[in-house]
Amino acid sequence: MHLSSDKVLSKRLYHWADEMDADVLRALVALLRARSTDLTDVEAKAAAGGFPKSVRDTLSAFSNDRGGTIILGLDEGTNFGLADGFDPIRIRDALATACADDLEPPVRAEIDIVELDHGTVVVAEVAELDPRFKPCFVKARGEYNGSFTRGGDGDRRLTDFEIHLLHTNRGQPDDDRDPVPGAVLADLDDLAVESLLRRVRQRQRRAFSDLDDLTVLRRLNVITADHVPTLGGMLALGSYPQQFYPQLNATFVVYPGLTAEDVTPQGPRFLDNRTFDGPIPSIVDEAVAAVLRNTSVRSFVEGTGRRDVYDYPVEALREVIVNALIHRDYSPYSRGTPVQIILYADRLTVANPGGLFGAVTEDDLGGEGVSSTRNPVLVKLLQDVRMPESDRTVCENRASGIPTMLRELRITGSALPEFHNRINRFKVVLPRHALLTPGNMRWIDSLGIVGLSATQHMALAQMHEGGAITNQSMRNFGLDARRATTELTDLVTRGLAVRIGERRHARYVLAPTNEQLPWQPDGPTSPDPSDREAAILNALGSAALSRREIQKATGINQIATIRTLDALIASGKVEATAPPRSPHRRYRRTSET
Structure with missing residues (x-):
């Protein structure tokens, strides 16, 4: 059923109808105007001359990424003013048709006509597509030419590698079961193999105690039926896996400034630069030690002893490096790409090829028991493979890595990590400082807002530094899900934050300044x-x-x-x-x- 134009203009439709969501839209448009550009998850088009063909690319991109908001009827050429000649009814219907008929699978978007600045725009909230059905593509172009993702403030065609990753994400990859061409049993480390056999026979007597060594190794997928080491077996237990895959390692670079280009004329380009080879336990051990050598440590006297506090808690550092190595993509497409560890003056970044696997999203990270394993053979082996000269195993408790990292960061008062998930890459950023610095607290005090909670202070501090906050971010600060929603809603109500994206994938950024706020565009605002x-x-x-x-x-x-x-x-x-x-x-x- 179609509504007449008069009814559309006189009635607020669907979920944007309530006052809170109407304010969110106006604040979101103010943010576009303040930045004079589209955002990664917000795309605005004039659509005055008809339905833009490029919107189909954006529908594909948002579906394959984290979702997003499309606003039709705003002209970027006039800094997102209302477009002249915009027909909301016709454009709404064309957008609904494109969602249903022009993309595979069809896009399920919430499409509304909304009043704005004494006119109307069409707003579509596009949810991220279930990983089982990605990629979403424009039918007329086909899967490999019509699949898109977001890049900056625009749409970018997916590469063959990214489409491959989306295909493998529909099921369970078995790259870690692949035999390593040219490898033989002698390429496995004898001491590491003996330790593994002894441990699994003690822990799982019924499954392994009466079997010979080769049969146990086959059952654990360390070797194939032909006694060839698998990729997972070589990475966990190999003497030197890089003989067969030179780039399946980790690189480490220390830059003196805030970027790779931030170098003084006479200063060094970097302060440290090295590569860590060997099996995963050795890589983790050497990488953690290298980061600690290149960061400061503060010592505190406690009773009769001394406590050393590093810029990055050792346990948090260990977990982020382990996660990168065990959850990275090991398909043939990315066997030439190492895990990259980069230390800047203000942060540490750890990046690995391949985004999050399975149904896990950025918003799920940090939740207890949340896990989806791309490399199940490797992970299972590393639960029983020990770290060098230690009784600890590499993966002591499955699905506890990120919760452990977050707990350690909270204990030391450090800023929480940022997670950046793309189809072909996952990156963790660990800030070097605490969130509630004197500078951030002075800025929060300057807002003149009373009654904010401690977690709202931390959320504002992170947004003030250019970051975004999600419901999961607030849970990582120690809140339950309901309280996290309440506190974020309160920040929006107070005009301090703007919500971007539909509810399940919403993120919150700092609201525009007072001068840019649109609630009373024609009214006076006394400075006194x-x-x-x-x-x-x-x-x-x-x-x-x-x-x-x-x-x-x-x-x-x-x-x-x-x-x-x-x-x-x-x-x-x-x-x-x-x-x-x-x-x-x-x-x-x-x-x-």
């Missing part, structure tokens, strides 16, 4: 707090008003209204009639005023 207080008290009179009613009566923008109300409540001049997030919350003058 005392004038704002007087205006609000005058508007309240003897009535109880909502925050929106106060904004309408005074012309003061949202952030300034919230700050002033907080100050008036703190001084006892105004009281609220309901809790902060109640839809029935009103404000009234107290008897003192």
Whole structure:
């Protein structure tokens, strides 16, 4: 059923209809205008002359990536002003048809017509496609020419390697079972093999105690039926796996500045540069030691002993390197690509070929028991393979790596990691400093907002440094899922953050500055707090008003209204009639005023 134009313009549709989502859209458009460009997960088109063909590429890209928002009716040439001649009904119907008929599999998007700046735009929320059905492609171009992902603020065609990764993500890869051409039993380390056999016979007597060595190794997929070492067996137990795959190792570079190009004229290009070869246990051991040698350590006296605190907690460092080596892609496409460890002045990055595998998303990372293993043979072996000169195994507790990393970072007060997942690459960024630095705390204090929680302070600090926050980020700070949603919603309500993306994959970034906020574009905003207080008290009179009613009566923008109300409540001049997030919350003058 199609709505008439009059009905469309007079009615707010679907989930954007509630006031919170309408504010989110306006704030999102303000963010586009402030940055004067599209965002990675927000694409705006004028669509004044008809439905743009390039929107089909964007639908494919968002479906293959983390999802995103398409806004039609905004002209980037006029800094995202309303497009002249835009027909919302026709464009909405064309977009719905493209989603249903022009892509394979069809795109299930929420498509709405929304009022904005005294006009209308068409908004589509595109969810990420289930990994079992990727890639989503434009039918007319075929899978290998019509599959896209996001790159910067535009769409980029997927490479053959990326399409291969999406295909393997539908099932269980078995690259770690592949026999290593030219390898023989003698290429396995005798001591490592003996240790493994002894351990599995002790732990799993029924399965292995009565079997000869070769049969045990075949059952563990260390070797094939023809006694050829497998890729997983060689990586876990080989004397020198790089004889057969020279790039299946880890590289380490230390730069003196914040980027690879940040070098003084007479200074060194890098402070350290090395490659770690050998089986995975040796690579992990040497890589952790190298990072620690290149970072500072602070010593504290505790009782009769001393405690050393590194820039990066040792356990967190170990887990991030182990995860990169065991969860990377080992298909023939990427056997020429090492794990890359790069240390900058302010951060450590660890990147591996191949994005997250299976149904695990960035938002799932850090959850207890969350695991999906691309290389099951390798992971299972490393649960029983020991680290050099240690009783610890490489993978002590499956699915506990990232939770362990997060716990160690919280204990030391370090900033939490950033996860960057692409189809062909996964990167972890560990900031070198704590989140709540004096500079960040001064900035938060300058906002003049009262009643923020400690976790909201940390979220604001991370956004202030250019990062984004998700519901999972808040859970990583120690909140449960419901409380995380509540605190993020509160930041949006206060005008401090903007939500980007549909609910399941939403991320939050810092809101535009006061001057860029769109809630009251034509109204005055007094720079003097005392004038704002007087205006609000005058508007309240003897009535109880909502925050929106106060904004309408005074012309003061949202952030300034919230700050002033907080100050008036703190001084006892105004009281609220309901809790902060109640839809029935009103404000009234107290008897003192």
